[in-house]
Each structure stands twice: as C-alpha cells, then as structure tokens.
Amino acid sequence: MTHIDQSKIRNFCIVAHIDHGKSTLADRIIEKTGLLTSREMQAQVLDNMELERERGITIKAQTVRTIYTAKDGEEYIFNLIDTPGHVDFNYEVSRSLAACDGAILVVDAAQGIEAQTLANVYLALDHDLEVFPVINKIDLPSAEPERVKEEIEDVIGLDASDAPLISAKNGIGIDEVLEAVVHKIPAPTGDVDAPLKALIFDSLYDSYKGVIIFCRIREGRVKKGTSIRMMATGATAEVVEVGYFGAGQFIPCDELCAGMVGYIMASIKNVKDTRVGDTVTDNDRPCSEPLPGYKKVNSMVYCGVYPADSSKYPDLRDALEKLQLNDASLNFEPETSIALGFGFRCGFLGLLHLEIIQERLEREYNLDLVTTAPGVIYKVHKTDGEVIELTNPSNLPDPASIEYMEEPIVSAEIMVTTEFIGSIMELCQERRGRYLGMEYIEETRALLKYELPLNEIIYDFFDALKSRSRGYASFDYEMKGYEQSDLVKLDILINKEEVDALSFIVHSDSAYERGRKMCEKLKEEIPRHLFEIPIQAAVGGKVIARETVKAMRKDVLAKCYGGDISRKKKLLEKQKEGKKRMRQIGNVEIPQKAFMSVLKLDEN
Amino acid sequence: MEAYVSCLCREIAATGRSCQDYEVQTVFLGGGTPSILKKEQICRILETLRRAFPVARDAEITIEVNPGTVDADSLAAYHAAGINRLSIGVQSLQEEELRALGRIHSAGDFFRTYHAAVKSGFNNINVDLMSAIPKQTVESYQDTLRQLLAMDRPPAHISAYSLIIEEGTPFYENTPVLPDEEMDRALYKITNDILKEAGYHRYEISNYARDGFECRHNRVYWERGEYLGFGIGAASLMRETRFSNIRDLHTYMKLFSGEQSEEAARQLRQEVSHLTVQEQMEEFMFLGLRLTEGVSEKRFFKTFGQELTDVYPGIAEKLIREGLLVQEGDRLKLTEFGLDVSNRVMAEFLFE
Numbered sequence: 001m002t003h004i005d006q007s008k009i010r011n012f013c014i015v016a017h018i019d020h021g022k023s024t025l026a027d028r029i030i031e032k033t034g035l036l037t038s039r040e041m042q043a044q045v046l047d048n049m050e051l052e053r054e055r056g057i058t059i060k061a062q063t064v065r066t067i068y069t070a071k072d073g074e075e076y077i078f079n080l081i082d083t084p085g086h087v088d089f090n091y092e093v094s095r096s097l098a099a100c101d102g103a104i105l106v107v108d109a110a111q112g113i114e115a116q117t118l119a120n121v122y123l124a125l126d127h128d129l130e131v132f133p134v135i136n137k138i139d140l141p142s143a144e145p146e147r148v149k150e151e152i153e154d155v156i157g158l159d160a161s162d163a164p165l166i167s168a169k170n171g172i173g174i175d176e177v178l179e180a181v182v183h184k185i186p187a188p189t190g191d192v193d194a195p196l197k198a199l200i201f202d203s204l205y206d207s208y209k210g211v212i213i214f215c216r217i218r219e220g221r222v223k224k225g226t227s228i229r230m231m232a233t234g235a236t237a238e239v240v241e242v243g244y245f246g247a248g249q250f251i252p253c254d255e256l257c258a259g260m261v262g263y264i265m266a267s268i269k270n271v272k273d274t275r276v277g278d279t280v281t282d283n284d285r286p287c288s289e290p291l292p293g294y295k296k297v298n299s300m301v302y303c304g305v306y307p308a309d310s311s312k313y314p315d316l317r318d319a320l321e322k323l324q325l326n327d328a329s330l331n332f333e334p335e336t337s338i339a340l341g342f343g344f345r346c347g348f349l350g351l352l353h354l355e356i357i358q359e360r361l362e363r364e365y366n367l368d369l370v371t372t373a374p375g376v377i378y379k380v381h382k383t384d385g386e387v388i389e390l391t392n393p394s395n396l397p398d399p400a401s402i403e404y405m406e407e408p409i410v411s412a413e414i415m416v417t418t419e420f421i422g423s424i425m426e427l428c429q430e431r432r433g434r435y436l437g438m439e440y441i442e443e444t445r446a447l448l449k450y451e452l453p454l455n456e457i458i459y460d461f462f463d464a465l466k467s468r469s470r471g472y473a474s475f476d477y478e479m480k481g482y483e484q485s486d487l488v489k490l491d492i493l494i495n496k497e498e499v500d501a502l503s504f505i506v507h508s509d510s511a512y513e514r515g516r517k518m519c520e521k522l523k524e525e526i527p528r529h530l531f532e533i534p535i536q537a538a539v540g541g542k543v544i545a546r547e548t549v550k551a552m553r554k555d556v557l558a559k560c561y562g563g564d565i566s567r568k569k570k571l572l573e574k575q576k577e578g579k580k581r582m583r584q585i586g587n588v589e590i591p592q593k594a595f596m597s598v599l600k601l602d603e604n
Numbered sequence: 605m606e607a608y609v610s611c612l613c614r615e616i617a618a619t620g621r622s623c624q625d626y627e628v629q630t631v632f633l634g635g636g637t638p639s640i641l642k643k644e645q646i647c648r649i650l651e652t653l654r655r656a657f658p659v660a661r662d663a664e665i666t667i668e669v670n671p672g673t674v675d676a677d678s679l680a681a682y683h684a685a686g687i688n689r690l691s692i693g694v695q696s697l698q699e700e701e702l703r704a705l706g707r708i709h710s711a712g713d714f715f716r717t718y719h720a721a722v723k724s725g726f727n728n729i730n731v732d733l734m735s736a737i738p739k740q741t742v743e744s745y746q747d748t749l750r751q752l753l754a755m756d757r758p759p760a761h762i763s764a765y766s767l768i769i770e771e772g773t774p775f776y777e778n779t780p781v782l783p784d785e786e787m788d789r790a791l792y793k794i795t796n797d798i799l800k801e802a803g804y805h806r807y808e809i810s811n812y813a814r815d816g817f818e819c820r821h822n823r824v825y826w827e828r829g830e831y832l833g834f835g836i837g838a839a840s841l842m843r844e845t846r847f848s849n850i851r852d853l854h855t856y857m858k859l860f861s862g863e864q865s866e867e868a869a870r871q872l873r874q875e876v877s878h879l880t881v882q883e884q885m886e887e888f889m890f891l892g893l894r895l896t897e898g899v900s901e902k903r904f905f906k907t908f909g910q911e912l913t914d915v916y917p918g919i920a921e922k923l924i925r926e927g928l929l930v931q932e933g934d935r936l937k938l939t940e941f942g943l944d945v946s947n948r949v950m951a952e953f954l955f956e
Contacts, residue, residue, distance in 0.1 A: 558765040563839035
C-alpha cells in the first residue's frame with residue numbers, strides 16, 4: 001500500500017447548536033469534495049438512520065472520508081466525523097471529538113450563539129481541538145453576520161474576523177470552508193511504528209460481519225491478521241478487515257496507521273466487548289497505557305420497558321442487546337412488574353435518548369412496548385447506614401427504615417431573550433430550581449443559571465421551556481451531584497389495587513398536584529367496566545386524590561336482523577380486539593396506552 | 605317504481621327456479637316502507653313468490669307499514685293476498701318525540717292505521733316503539749305504552765328499541781341531547797315491567813309478544829335458519845354462506861332488465877362470505893344469546909358435533925360468575941344485567 005503522508009490528513013468534526021445547519025454543511029462538504037455526484041446525494045447523507053432523518057437530528061456519530069484537492073494542488077484526505085447534537089449524548093460527542101484534531105463551529109447568522117453552541121465549543125476546546133467558526137444561513141433576511149461575529153469573539157473568545165460567511169443550504173461559501181479546513185486544522189501526529197493505540201469512538205453491529213469498530217488510530221498500525229485487544233473490556237479478536245468510510249459504505253484497505261480514521265472488523269460477536277471510549281491495542285505488542293478519558297457512561301434516566309405482548313420478551317432482550325452495541329450508554333436489567341409482567345429496567349442518558357431507543361425498538365425491531373414513567377437514580381440512606389441506589393420506585397424500602405433520600409441535581413444554563421426572562425424564571429421556580437445568576441450575552445439576550453433537580457426536567461421541561469419562550473429559549477445542563485430532598489413515593493391504586501408500574505418518586509410538595517393529574521388522566525384512559533372503578537393516588541397508604549370511572553350500564557345492540565349480522569359481528573370483533581391491548585390488573589383491564597399517557601401530564 | 609317491482613319479480617322468479625326443494629315458512633316485506641308501493645304491486649310480488657316457491661299454507665307473511673301510508677283499501681287487499689301479519693313503525697305516541705325523530709306521522713295517523721288494520725282482519729300486529737328518544741321522559745314513555753295497551757285490541761307483538769345512534773345517520777353527524785344511560789336503562793326496565801303485567805313476554809333483547817305471537821320470521825335470523833333476501837341490498841344466508849344483493853339501484857335494474865345470465869347472478873350477490881365452522885359457532889352464540897331462552901348446549905352439540913364447553917372452555921363459567929349469564933338445564937342465557945351489556949358477553953364467544 002502506498003504510504004499516506006500524515007500531513008495530508010485532516011480529521012475534524014462540525015459542532016453547532018441544533019438546527020444551525022451542521023448536517024447540511026456536512027452534506028455540502030461531501031458533495032464538494034467530489035466523492036459523490038449531485039445525483040447520488042441524498043439529502044443529508046450522514047444522517048442515515050431513518051429516525052435521524054425524520055427528527056432532523058444526529059443520533060449516532062457518523063463518519064466519512066473524502067478526498068479534497070486544495071488550491072495548492074495537493075490532495076487531502078478529509079475524515080469528517082459527525083457528532084450527535086444533543087445534550088443527552090454528551091459522552092458520545094466527547095469520544096467523537098477525541099477522535100478529531102479540529103472542529104468547525106457553525107453558528108446561525110440570525111440566531112447567534114445558543115446554549116448548545118457554548119456547551120459544544122467548550123467540549124471541543126477541552127479536547128484541545130483547533131476550532132474555527134463559520135457563520136451559516138447568511139442568506140436569511142434576518143441574518144446579522146457582523147453581530148454574530150462579535151458575539152463569538154465576546155462570548156467564546158474565538159477570532160471570528162475571517163470566519164467564512166456561508167449558506168450551507170444554498171452552497172454559498174463552501175470552498176472557503178474547505179480551504180479553512182486545510183489551513184486551520186492541524187494534521188494528525190503519532191508514531192506509525194509505535195505499538196497500536198486506537199480510540200473506539202463508535203461501533204456498529206452487522207448481523208453478517210459482527211461488530212464493526214469505528215476508530216481513530218493514534219499510534220501504530222493495524223491490518224488483517226493483527227490480534228487486537230480492547231484494553232478496558234479485555235476482549236481479544238483477530239482482525240479480518242480494515243478500511244475507511246465511504247459515504248454510506250465501507251471501503252476496505254490494507255492497513256490503517258497512525259493519524260487515520262477507519263473501521264476494524266474482527267468477528268467480534270459479543271456486543272458488550274467494544275465500548276465507546278475504549279482503546280484498541282495489538283495483543284502481541286500492546287501499548288503501555290490506554291488513551292485517557294474512557295468511562296463507562298452512567299445512565300441518568302431510568303424507566304421500565306415491557307413488551308406489549310409478553311411472548312415477545314426474548315425478542316425485546318435481543319433487540320436491546322443489539323442496540324446496546326451501537327450505543328454503549330444504553331443499559332438494561334431484567335425486572336418484573338405485577339402489572340406488566342417481564343421486562344427491563346433501562347437506563348438512558350436523558351429523555352430524548354429514551355424516546356429514541358423506544359422508537360427504534362418499535363420501528364426497527366417491530367416491538368410494541370409499554371414503558372413506565374421515567375425516573376432518576378435516587379440515593380436512599382437507610383437507618384442502618386446502607387445506601388441504596390434506587391432506579392425503580394417499586395423497590396423503595398419501608399419508609400420507616402429510611403433515614404433520608406438524595407436526588408440528582410444538574411447545573412442548567414438557559415439562553416433566553418430578555419422578554420421571556422420572567423416566565424422562564426417562573427418555570428424554573430415551579431420546578432424547584434435554585435437561581436444562581438444571570439449574565440447578559442448582549443442587550444436582548446441573557447444566560448440564566450440554575451440548579452435544578454434532574455427529576456423535574458426529565459418529563460416535559462424542554463417542552464415547557466419552548467412553549468413559554470415561543471421557541472426561543474435554549475437549554476443545556478450537566479450533572480452537579482446529589483442533594484438531600486424531601487421525597488415520597490406516590491402510588492396509584494386502581495380498584496383498590498396498587499399498580500406498581502405507575503408508582504413514582506416525587507417531591508412531597510408536588511405529590512398532591514401530580515397525584516391529582518395522574519388520576520384525571522387515568523380516568524380518561526381507562527374504559528368503563530361493568531363495575532365502578534375508583535382510581536386513587538396515595539402517599540404512604542394515605543389517599544390524596546381520587547377519581548372514579550363509572551360503571552358501564554348499557555352496551556347492547558337493540559336491533560339485529562337478517563341484514564345486520566355481518567356488521568354486528570364486526571362490531572363485536574372490534575370490541576374484542578380492543579381488549580387484547582389491555583393489561584389486566586386485578587379485574588380491571590387497563591389499555592397499554594394508559595401507562596404511557598401519564599408520562600406526559602400537560603402543563604395545565 | 606314499477607320498473608323496480610318488475611325487476612324484483614324477475615329476481616324472485618329466477619331464484620325460485622333453483623330452490624324448488626325449499627318450502628317457504630315465512631315472508632317479510634320490509635326494510636324501508638314497502639307500503640309506499642301500490643297495493644297491486646304488493647300483490648304482484650306475493651303472487652310471483654308463490655309461483656316461484658312452494659309456500660307453506662300456514663306461512664307467516666308480514667308487511668312493514670308506516671302510520672298514514674296505508675288506507676283501509678290497501679290493508680284489505682294485503683289481507684286478501686294472504687298477508688297475515690302487520691308491523692307498524694310508530695316509535696312514539698308523543699308528537700314532540702316524533703318530531704325529534706324526524707317522523708312525519710302523528711299519533712292520530714297511527715290510531716287510524718291501526719284500527720283500519722284490525723277492521724281488515726289483522727289479528728297479528730306488531731308495533732315498533734323507541735325509547736331514549738331526545739326529550740323523552742319516564743312519564744311520556746309510560747304514557748305511550750299505556751295508550752297502546754289501552755286500545756280496543758292491543759297489539760300481539762311489540763318491538764321496543766332503545767335509540768342507538770349509528771354512523772352515517774343524521775343523528776350521528778349532529779347528535780341531539782339524549783337521555784343518559786341511567787334514564788335509558790330505567791326506560792328499558794319500565795318496558796319490561798309494564799308489558800309483562802299486560803301479558804306479554806320478552807323473548808328477545810328488544811321483542812315482546814303475547815303467547816303464540818312471537819315473530820317466526822325474526823326467530824329464523826337468531827336461530828341461524830336459512831333465508832333469502834330479494835331486492836337491492838337484501839341479505840341472505842344459504843348453505844352456510846352469507847351474501848347481500850348489490851346496493852346500487854341502477855346496477856340492480858340493469859341486471860334484471862334483460863335475459864338472465866350467470867354473470868348477472870354473480871354481480872348481484874356481493875359481500876359473499878362462506879362461513880367456517882368457527883364462524884358458524886360464533887354466530888350460533890351471539891345470535892342465540894339474543895333470545896331470552898338462550899342457547900341450548902344440546903343443540904350446539906347436535907349442530908357442530910362438539911361440546912359447547914369444550915369449544916369455549918371456562919368462558920360460560922366466568923360469565924356466570926360475573927352475573928352476566930345463567931345456566932338453566934342445558935341452556936345458557938343472559939341475565940337481566942347481561943341483557944343490558946350483551947355486547948360484552950357476545951364478544952367473549954368470538955375466537956382469536
């Protein structure tokens with residue numbers, strides 16, 4: 001194989017606030033570098049998961065290698081590593097960034113800096129990446145590139161004087177961006193002859209080829225036949241193929257060496273062996289130290305996931321295992337619910353992550369799911385000194401044995417235009433936020449700083465934020481730690497029977513309000529039975545709210561003659577079909593969707 | 605209209621040629637308001653029928669009429685033509701309720717039609733009543749029932765339906781304020797109480813009769829006997845196959861305008877469904893349970909060669925426990941409460 005000159009490689013990513021045009025710019029870069037013709041371009045080449053395209057967000061880190069012939073006449077290899085754009089995927093972002101040498105910061109010319117702009121830039125700077133800004137959407141009537149440039153210099157401290165002014169959508173200024181990549185982003189370094197040291201920044205499961213590792217080679221080389229070892233998990237395997245990333249396809253090559261980004265296939269079957277952030281080395285000639293920064297990501301949000309059809313339990317397990325391969329931040333353990341049967345307690349990075357996994361399970365694996373209310377990990381300090389990490393409210397020990405409980409707190413930054421400061425502060429107040437301060441970014445915009453309990457933001461905080469700011473507020477948070485809190489377990493009783501899948505932990509001040517809303521919602525969702533059904537919310541055995549589903553008194557077809565029979569049968573079939581989607585709790589049948597409907601209790 | 609009657613007669617004649625081994629036990633001229641036809645047309649249809657099929661001497665022959673649409677002459681002609689049962693769709697004797705239902709007749713129209721019928725020799729008359737009509741009260745409903753029963757010769761049969769709003773009807777689009785469920789059930793109970801006292805027995809969810817006057821024709825539907833329907837949209841059950849005639853008038857007329865062909869017969873019969881044994885069992889249950897006498901386990905076994913309890917293991921027991929069914933001898937029947945929520949019970953007898 002021809003030797004590849006490290007000085008002709010550029011490994012970089014694009015960081016941006018959501019919707020500022022990251023994926024569109026990526027598409028343009030791929031298009032311009034000529035690897036694909038316009039005809040082959042699907043809109044947003046990098047976001048190739050169906051779900052990603054629909055939601056317009058990037059879930060998995062994608063990467064693509066293209067060849068760019070620069071104005072100096074030299075050919076450069078661009079490895080563009082696309083990073084997830086949501087706060088939930090911080091760890092994946094950080095690993096993707098660690099695989100890069102530089103980053104393009106995309107800022108919307110109309111909106112300017114947003115909460116995630118800051119979060120992502122700081123993350124990139126933390127990884128010592130060379131960051132250069134580009135101002136996107138300059139063709140919008142509301143674009144104010146000069147103001148945004150100033151903002152970048154004032155708030156972030158990056159030199160924006162020669163930031164390319166572009167429109168990724170309309171292909172304006174892309175050449176400038178490509179040249180800037182060549183000149184501003186440093187070439188990789190790393191000793192080709194040192195022992196292999198490669199960073200796993202993503203992996204993918206293929207049912208024919210097994211696990212495909214996405215990695216950045218820091219030092220050394222890897223090729224077919226190399227015996228590799230994952231340093232954190234200890235798994236070993238023999239490499240069967242290495243290569244790099246075409247747009248949407250794998251292109252095999254003879255060897256990957258220091259400075260390159262590519263993939264390794266090694267017939268790894270066990271999905272848990274390749275963790276994002278782990279270091280791959282040569283088993284016969286290992287490096288002395290793994291790359292820094294590996295951590296087993298901790299889930300922040302938990303919920304129970306159950307198959308609607310209990311016979312699908314093994315399918316759900318297989319599906320979760322497969323998803324976990326592509327997503328080291330998903331974890332799950334089997335659990336049993338009296339109401340829902342066999343399922344899994346799954347841990348997620350956040351609510352969006354939860355929703356995405358749920359949707360992928362339903363779409364890609366054709367599973368019908370019932371999920372329970374998401375919760376966080378509470379620390380339960382018992383009187384005997386034991387500390388329990390509680391992920392399932394049903395496992396809360398007897399209150400008499402609890403000394404006190406702690407809940408996770410996040411530091412949140414909310415960027416908002418000044419006219420909405422009042423209503424956003426009110427929202428944070430309602431969510432038990434602790435005000436830390438406010439900074440004016442410019443005359444009309446401010447950055448609010450709060451500490452908020454995580455369990456107050458995992459439900460509908462983001463939606464509430466958007467609706468109270470007419471979509472203008474942006475939000476970012478990071479874990480701060482645990483704090484003691486007055487928490488209680490709220491139980492729901494349906495026809496006097498406690499439904500474990502509906503229990504959740506709540507601050508004692510909000511218990512009544514939440515209990516009342518739950519009962520109201522359930523009343524709407526539970527169909528009438530032949531008897532009256534009380535729905536009660538209780539804390540510690542004391543009922544705090546109640547609704548009643550009235551008994552069905554009439555369900556009869558008055559007429560059924562010769563011409564009505566087929567129609568009548570269809571009606572009965574419909575009734576029967578409806579029952580199938582029910583869960584039996586005692587003698588009450590609860591529709592599957594009732595369990596989900598209580599997840600989103602409206603603002604009002 | 606004349607053209608339609610001709611087509612109808614041609615359909616009857618054509619079908620009759622292939623069904624000579626059947627003896628007709630009951631005839632029902634209904635669905636809509638057949639009394640808007642001229643009496644001669646009604647007679648012609650019956651004549652065609654008798655020529656096409658062997659009709660039993662004691663066959664029950666019913667015609668549906670609306671109050672005010674028939675005069676004494678027509679009624680006398682019907683009777684002379686062999687029609688021996690009359691079904692009058694009065695619904696209510698309260699003017700306000702009739703208006704709410706969009707009926708054009710008055711209580712007076714009903715009494716005139718009824719007395720004319722009695723005079724013409726009809727002794728087997730059914731009256732259709734409706735409960736849970738908008739604006740109806742317990743008092744107004746009781747009044748309708750009492751007026752009916754206070755007549756010289758009270759009807760032999762009463763069908764008492766609780767109003768159900770169906771899709772595709774004007775009420776569905778624009779639902780009026782209806783009596784609530786409690787009221788609805790109260791009215792149903794009143795029907796039962798008052799009619800029982802007056803010597804009627806309830807033999808089906810909505811049907812009451814004096815002894816010997818149960819509608820033989822309708823029992824055929826609930827007992828899954830065979831029947832043939834003629835005219836547009838008419839439904840049939842023959843040889844365990846359900847089918848309906850085409851609903852479009854113009855196509856129907858075209859089919860019977862010229863020579864009969866096999867192709868025409870195929871086009872006539874729509875929604876053809878050959879019932880599997882399981883479907884037959886399902887029908888046996890949900891139709892049979894409409895009758896207050898319920899379904900017979902013996903008859904189930906005789907019909908299908910399998911025990912009801914084997915085919916539906918545990919289901920009857922569960923429904924009995926829930927107070928929806930009772931077992932009496934070899935019969936399973938709906939309880940009073942079971943009648944009110946019979947759809948729930950019947951759905952249990954459908955297979956997965």
